[in-house]
Amino acid sequence: MGRQLRVQRPPIRNISDLRDHCLNMWYNLSPVIYQGLVGSMQRRVEAVLHAKAIGERKKLKKASTCSKRLRAKTPH
Numbered sequence: 001m002g003r004q005l006r007v008q009r010p011p012i013r014n015i016s017d018l019r020d021h022c023l024n025m026w027y028n029l030s031p032v033i034y035q036g037l038v039g040s041m042q043r044r045v046e047a048v049l050h051a052k053a054i055g056e057r058k059k060l061k062k063a064s065t066c067s068k069r070l071r072a073k074t075p076h
Contacts, residue, residue, distance in 0.1 A: 001025050 004025055005012065012018050 001022065005018070005021060008021060012021060
């Protein structure tokens, strides 16, 4: 869709035109495109969940490192 929008003639001038063109392209997608999107959905969701889990682990590791540094600096 992005490529189709970039080569659109005349160029899109406002948000309303952009919306209309996007909806027109969406409603005219071929069934093959829909099947590909649906078929890839599980992989895409798994990738998002995996990336989110990695981000959470990094946050936990950083918080743990910070708390260790604070404890080391705090006199007992």
